[in-house]
Structure formats: C-alpha cells, structure tokens
Amino acid sequence: MSETIAFKPESLEQVHKIITRYPEGRQKSALLPVLHLAQKEFGGWLDVPVMDYVAELLSIKPIEVYEVATFYTMFNMKPVGKYVLEVCRTGPCMVCGSEKILDHIRTKLNIKDGETTEDGMFTLKPAECLGACGYAPMLQLGKFFHENLTIEKVDEILDLCRQGQVALD
Amino acid sequence: MSKKLLLKDAHIEGIRYFETYRKQGGYTAAEKALKMTPEEILEEVKTSGLRGRGGAGFPTGMKWSFLAKPEGVPRHLVVNADESEPGTFKDRYLMEYLPHLLIEGMLISSFVLGSNVSYIYIRGEYSWIPDILEEAIEEAKAAGFLGKNILGTGFDCEIYVQRGGGAYICGEETALLESLEGKRGNPRLKPPFPAVKGLWERPTVVNNVESIAAIVPIIDITGAEYAKIGVGRSTGTKLISACGNINKPGVYEIDMTITVEEFIYSDEYCGGIKDGKKLKACIPGGSSVPIVPANLLLRTVNGEPRYMNYESLADGGFATGTMMGSGGFIVLDEDQCIVEHTMTLARFYHHESCGQCTPCREGTGWMHKILKKIEKGEGKMEDIDLLWDIQRKIEGNTICPLGDAAAWPVAAAIRHFRDEFEWHVKNPELSQTQNYGLAHYADPIPAVENNA
Numbered sequence: 002m003s004e005t006i007a008f009k010p011e012s013l014e015q016v017h018k019i020i021t022r023y024p025e026g027r028q029k030s031a032l033l034p035v036l037h038l039a040q041k042e043f044g045g046w047l048d049v050p051v052m053d054y055v056a057e058l059l060s061i062k063p064i065e066v067y068e069v070a071t072f073y074t075m076f077n078m079k080p081v082g083k084y085v086l087e088v089c090r091t092g093p094c095m096v097c098g099s100e101k102i103l104d105h106i107r108t109k110l111n112i113k114d115g116e117t118t119e120d121g122m123f124t125l126k127p128a129e130c131l132g133a134c135g136y137a138p139m140l141q142l143g144k145f146f147h148e149n150l151t152i153e154k155v156d157e158i159l160d161l162c163r164q165g166q167v168a169l170d
Numbered sequence: 171m172s173k174k175l176l177l178k179d180a181h182i183e184g185i186r187y188f189e190t191y192r193k194q195g196g197y198t199a200a201e202k203a204l205k206m207t208p209e210e211i212l213e214e215v216k217t218s219g220l221r222g223r224g225g226a227g228f229p230t231g232m233k234w235s236f237l238a239k240p241e242g243v244p245r246h247l248v249v250n251a252d253e254s255e256p257g258t259f260k261d262r263y264l265m266e267y268l269p270h271l272l273i274e275g276m277l278i279s280s281f282v283l284g285s286n287v288s289y290i291y292i293r294g295e296y297s298w299i300p301d302i303l304e305e306a307i308e309e310a311k312a313a314g315f316l317g318k319n320i321l322g323t324g325f326d327c328e329i330y331v332q333r334g335g336g337a338y339i340c341g342e343e344t345a346l347l348e349s350l351e352g353k354r355g356n357p358r359l360k361p362p363f364p365a366v367k368g369l370w371e372r373p374t375v376v377n378n379v380e381s382i383a384a385i386v387p388i389i390d391i392t393g394a395e396y397a398k399i400g401v402g403r404s405t406g407t408k409l410i411s412a413c414g415n416i417n418k419p420g421v422y423e424i425d426m427t428i429t430v431e432e433f434i435y436s437d438e439y440c441g442g443i444k445d446g447k448k449l450k451a452c453i454p455g456g457s458s459v460p461i462v463p464a465n466l467l468l469r470t471v472n473g474e475p476r477y478m479n480y481e482s483l484a485d486g487g488f489a490t491g492t493m494m495g496s497g498g499f500i501v502l503d504e505d506q507c508i509v510e511h512t513m514t515l516a517r518f519y520h521h522e523s524c525g526q527c528t529p530c531r532e533g534t535g536w537m538h539k540i541l542k543k544i545e546k547g548e549g550k551m552e553d554i555d556l557l558w559d560i561q562r563k564i565e566g567n568t569i570c571p572l573g574d575a576a577a578w579p580v581a582a583a584i585r586h587f588r589d590e591f592e593w594h595v596k597n598p599e600l601s602q603t604q605n606y607g608l609a610h611y612a613d614p615i616p617a618v619e620n621n622a
Contacts, residue, residue, distance in 0.1 A: 022287075022289075022330040022332075024244075024370065027351070027370055029351065029352035029353075030332075030350060030351050030352045031352065032352035032353075033294075033332065033333060033334065033335050033349065033352065034332065034333060036335070037294070037333060037335075059352075061352075065352075065353075068353075068354055069335070069352065069353060069354055072335070072337065072354040072355065072524075073294070073334070073335025073336050073337050073355075074335070074336035074337065074521075075294045075295065075335045075336035076335060076336075090514065091256045091457075091514050091515065091517070091518045092256040092257060092453075092457050092500060092511060092514055092515055092518070093256060093257055093413040093414050093500050095510070095511065095514045096414050096415060096500070096502060096506055096511065097413075097414070097415075128295075129338070129517065129518045129521045129522060130254055130255070130256040130338070130457075130518060131295050132253050132254065132258070132259045132262055132293065132295065132296065133259060134256060134257050134258070134259050134411065134413040134414075134419075134498070134500070135259055135411055135412065135413040135419035135420050135421070136419070137413065137419075141295060143297075144297045144298050145297075145298060
C-alpha cells in the first residue's frame, strides 16, 4: 500500500461513523459507501493502491474490494475527466432522443464512448437507465441529474462546465 | 378524479421537512400504531389487501407473516429503493418530495416486524436523495420518532441509508442483501427465503418504497377503508410513472378503477400522445413486462375496456395481456421502431446481468447482438426464429427473475410486431437509413380513433 494514500481526517471520521451502522464484525457492509467516498476523494477513480487502502481500513482482503469495485458501474477503474457525462440511452430515453444527444456530445467533444477529452475535462459514459424516464433525455453530472435535454441545453451545460460553474457535489 | 393517499400533500411547499409534514397530520399514524400491538397492525395490513408495489404484487401482510421470529435473533426491515427498471421512477418522487412518509411507514413496519435497525438501500445514481432521507431521519430522531424508547413505548429503532453502486440486479431482493453486505450483487438461491435467512443470515423483510409508504394511510384510515378503494384484489391506490411519447410525463396516483384509455388520453393524467400522433404500443409495468399493441392495450380480447389494475392488465396472461408490474408506463407513438426499442432493452439486460447464470449471461448478449443486426438491416429471417428460441431458453432457467425480465420484452415484441422484424430483414437498405420499422406498420388502432 502506498504510504501517501489516506483519507482526510473528516472523511476518516465519516468512514468510522458508517461502520457503526452495521453489527460488530460486519464492517464489510460499509464497503460500497466507503468506495464512493474513496472515489470522490482520490481523483474520481479507484486504482489498486486506493482499493488496498480501503481493504485495510475495513479489515478485509484486497480481492474482496476488487471484485466489488469492478462489479458496479459507478466505480471507475481508470482515470476519468473532471466532468463525467453519463447519458442515459435505454428505452424511454431512446424514445425521447438520447441518441441525438449522445451523437452531439461525441461530435462536439471529438470523443467516443468511454473516452476522455485531451484536456482531461470531459469523459463520456453512456448509461443504462438512470431513473429519469419521465424527464428524458437526461444526463448525470456528479451528484445531479440534468433533464429534459435539448442540444442547446447540452451546449449550455458544456460551456458552464468549462467555466467551472456546474456543481458536481 | 382518483383518490390520493400518498401524494395528497406532495404539492405543499416544504412538505419534505418534519415541521410541515407534522402540521399536515404527519406521524399521527405512527402515534396510533405504537398504541396498537404488532399483531393488530399486521391484521390491518392484511385486511387492506395491499400488494407489493415493487412489481411482483405479492400481498404485503402475508409476506410479513412469513418472517421467522426465533428468540434472541435480530430481525431487519430493508426498504428496496434500488429503482432501476426502465420506465420506473415513482419511488424517486416519494423519496424526494415525501421522505417523512417513507420514514413514518418504516417506523410502523419496523415496529410490526420487530426490527430495531432498518435500512433503505437506494440505487447509487440517486446520489442527492440520501441527503434528503438522512436529513428527514435526523429530524424524526430529534422529534422522538426514531432512536431509543420511541414515544415512551420502549421500542427502539434506527434507520440507515445505504447507496448502491449502480447495478439493476440489486433490485432483486437477495442480490440487494448481498450488496448490503458489501459483496457483488449476485442473487442467492431460494430457499432459504430472506424471511428466514436474510441480511447477515437474520430474518429479513425486503419491501418496496411505495409499499412501505402505503402503510401510513392504511393505519390512518384503517385497512378496511383502504380495501374499499380500488377494485377486486387491486385495492388502494397505485403510483404510476408515465413516460415516452405523451404530453404529460410524470408520476400519478390512481385508484385502479380508471381505464387505460382514460389514463393515456385524459388531461388529468398523460394528456394524450405527443404531437397528435397515434398510439402504437405501451409497456405498462416497467421494461420487463410484455409490450402490447394499442388495440390490445385499450381493449381486452373480449372488446371490453381495459383498466389500470393488476387483474385487468394481466387479462389473458402473457399471450395477449401484460402486467401492472412496477407501474412504469412507457408509451410509444406510431413513429417508434419496436425493433430498435427492444434492442435497447436487450442491451440494458445484457449490461445488467450479474453473469452468474449461463442462460442470462450469454443469452442476453446474444439477443442484443441479433437485435442490433436486424435493426441495422443485416439480419436474416431465421434470426427472428433464433431470437425466439434464445428467449425461451432463458426464461425460467436462471436463479433470479432477471432472465425472465430479459426474455419477456423480446418475446412480446416478436409476438405482437413480427411484421416489423420481417420488414427490417426484407428492406436492408431502408433499415440503414430509417430508424423506423413503422413504414409498413398500419394498425388501425380503433379505440384511439374513437377517443379522438
């Protein structure tokens, strides 16, 4: 484990608080919430040293962390841009034009699905159903949903991102 | 107008906060319930006829009565808020606007089940909602409705929120429990059922958000009064999340006595099809339930109006009817390509398969590839039969219902819209330039014309 990896004190306090939600000896249950915290604090993705650190914190084996982190789509296994554009494209979103939104983003940012722009600003991640079917098409940026999208609205969001004016948390 | 039980106060500003919720009569049902015995409350829930609102429709009171109660072993209530079924976004609405309704329902349910520590497992992508829920939990705790010795009854209850990591399979109750234990969301073999061995091998009840929220009005007005609302075994009210090509997408509370036609066309609900187009088809209960063409959706096989309730929607079984499911109501207009739509659903199920069972792991990807090929105009006639064959081999052959959920949309699409699949095969060039198989789709859709 890298010696430089450590949660900020307030995050560490949060980790210990999360563990108290579960019975004694069941601290593995804290794994998903702690991975969310780790991803947020350590650059938006989970590399092996970070996962090893989480394993040590929860007194579980590193493999137990790897198998969970790779199973869930919200955990990034490689570096991502500052803004991860997750565009839903399933069923209802498709019906309401999500493919046009995706095409527009691909063209405008000159990236393919899963890629990050050269300046490290944006990553595009098509998503399978994000539960915003009535407000489609939509995209998730950090903690928030941006719904009822149009091409114009997407352009506006991308511009605001570049100006650092889009809240992620 | 349908009676509103869950959303009656949803329009009130600040209703997500304890003070406003309390002013509207919030937590009086909890006060009433805590003066009753758990057995009396259970009887009320059974009398209400409440059926699980997550999709399966199993009677909630009966489910609760299965809970094992060995001495000295803790029991748990886990609320399934992993709403990830395409078309379904009703629980999000409840949690976002009425978090105290859920907390109050959880308090009453935890009391009945003897759960001193209960959990809300919410899909990870709803990442702003845990803050809302946690704030509501803190408020309830400060007011004495959670924590130790609630209202002096000696009952202790803590509620915690757990975020998932983005996996549809975690909506399946045993996969959800695995995930809550910090593992991959792989469904467990049943039996043992969670009521006997659930979270950390302790007796556990897993209920949908809407089911638990419905406990509040049941206690409020009594189970007998709740049972008078609705029709037959479809008692009480149901939240429907409507989306697709309609004028007014959103979450509606219905009392299950209205017709499907009224739901789609009246201004009170969906407000008709967008841009004056014709209704082509609908998936009325979330993406996994069979799609039905307009004529079968609006009328039963006997030509009678179809109603928005469990029995009427399932009339005729999978051959002609469909299901109420989760209430995720996806409406498709005449311009939509059924092949393309089904392809996106197959991609979804392939992406979300946990990979544990071979028919699901391999079959869903195979179906997606074939559908993609047909949609692009690169398919052959025998591909349609192959697709039919694959879905039959998935259905019923997996540990959990994800296999069925992946198979049914494909089966229903071929059954009702085979002409559209064939059109794609016969017109490869057109398929590559047009997204729509509807060029040759000419269902008269009589009920819609009558309505107009």
